[in-house]
């Protein structure tokens with residue numbers, strides 16, 4: 001007999017400055033309360049009468065862990081139709097697994113939302129979408145009106161699952177983003193949530209990267225009264241399309257967005273078909289990014305040492321524009337340690353598609369990588385290959 005996720009009830013509570021939507025859940029034998037909390041001025045846009053977002057957040061976990069889903073709160077008809085008629089049959093075929101039963105009543109909703117939004121982390125994806133839909137896109141109805149910042153597990157410090165320390169990282173990055181939005185006069189919607197804590201406790205430390213799309217768009221769909229259009233920047237294009245429910249949705253999310261679109265809220269993939277390197281190149285003339293680029297998952301400044309910092313600094317260096325970002329990165333540290341930092345390309349180009357792209361770009365442009373970096377990288381590669389083979 002399969003296990004059950006039960007969405008039991010929902011309630012909205014208000015205090016002086018916050019409105020909070022809470023869902024009580026029973027996952028297997030355990031009870032959880034999942035909340036979404038916003039500034040009071042956005043409280044009227046929380047949708048407590050539908051469970052579209054909660055269903056979206058929980059769906060990949062139900063599939064992977066063999067749970068059925070029942071709910072006392074209905075969901076939008078088009079969302080359940082999209083899941084049951086389109087997405088789940090494809091998931092079953094692509095993953096050769098049984099799909100969950102979803103036993104939930106449907107409702108027809110017509111909220112007339114108005115916000116055109118995207119997430120703002122101040123990373124490369126954010127600035128690419130920001131430039132695209134404030135400067136480049138000439139279609140009025142598609143220009144950004146609001147930015148969004150969600151507590152969804154993205155501020156994970158490189159840890160799978162939940163840790164109290166992640167809250168500090170979230171708070172630091174929120175302050176960074178708020179300062180940026182104030183400087184450039186962007187309206188930003190902050191949604192605080194215990195999504196990561198609930199999911200980590202219920203499903204044993206699943207990696208954020210494996211469900212990021214469902215978590216982000218789940219929050220958007222729980223606020224369908226506000227969000228008319230929401231842009232999400234994909235890491236991958238459809239040339240690597242693959243519906244593998246156990247890995248990152250980034251390889252199939254350009255398809256998934258049509259599934260997660262309802263009568264109220266339309267989800268689009270932003271950044272056309274740009275690669276990571278092309279996105280970085282795209283923002284080089286977008287001055288807002290120079291002093292405000294934050295790519296790190298370790299806190300409120302770029303640590304310069306994690307994988308995301310390293311690959312971004314190398315990319316900017318290859319493009320000849322690292323100096324433009326001297327207030328975002330420790331450029332002197334990079335210059336001093338460049339031969340060691342560049343060794344990462346050779347250490348990881350066989351595992352990491354971003355490093356593979358940088359290697360290809362270096363070859364095509366004649367960017368000089370010292371012999372020392374190549375040799376060190378190859379030694380590191382052997383170590384990594386052995387570790388992967390031994391699963392350590």
Ligand SMILES: [Zn+2]
Nearest residue numbers: 296303306309
């Ligand atoms: Zn970092």
